[in-house]
Amino acid sequence: MSEDNDKIGLVFRYLDPDNFYVLSWGKEREELLFTKVVDGKTTEILRKKLAYEEETWYQLQVDVVGNEMSAYIDKPLKGDLRGWRSYPLSQKGNSYRLAYKVDEEKKQVIFGSVATRQGFYDDLRKS
Numbered sequence: 524m525s526e527d528n529d530k531i532g533l534v535f536r537y538l539d540p541d542n543f544y545v546l547s548w549g550k551e552r553e554e555l556l557f558t559k560v561v562d563g564k565t566t567e568i569l570r571k572k573l574a575y576e577e578e579t580w581y582q583l584q585v586d587v588v589g590n591e592m593s594a595y596i597d598k599p600l601k602g603d604l605r606g607w608r609s610y611p612l613s614q615k616g617n618s619y620r621l622a623y624k625v626d627e628e629k630k631q632v633i634f635g636s637v638a639t640r641q642g643f644y645d646d647l648r649k650s
Contacts, residue, residue, distance in 0.1 A: 548583070556569070
């Protein structure tokens with residue numbers, strides 16, 4: 524959990540100080556940045572305008588299979604689904620969403636729904 528507006532992120536496929544990948548997320552510039560460093564030279568792979576909320580827990584995940592990489596960030600839901608969080612999943616080419624809550628006092632994770640994106644939020648409202 525970040526308590527200020529610094530960058531947070533992950534370093535992966537680290538070989539040495541001159542060869543690695545970084546997924547970083549900055550509040551101040553409101554951007555998600557995916558970069559690679561090869562032989563000390565940095566190359567931007569993806570830049571997306573996206574801010575995180577201070578004092579909020581997030582789960583960052585990077586899946587690497589061969590030369591394919593996928594990055595995931597869970598997110599807090601809003602409106603009548605406030606309190607729930609959504610996390611994207613995929614299996615054999617199918618995309619799903621997982622809804623969950625964290626009860627800090629009881630130190631429990633409560634799962635609400637796993638479904639395809641179509642109808643996911645409506646199903647969650649019914650649970």
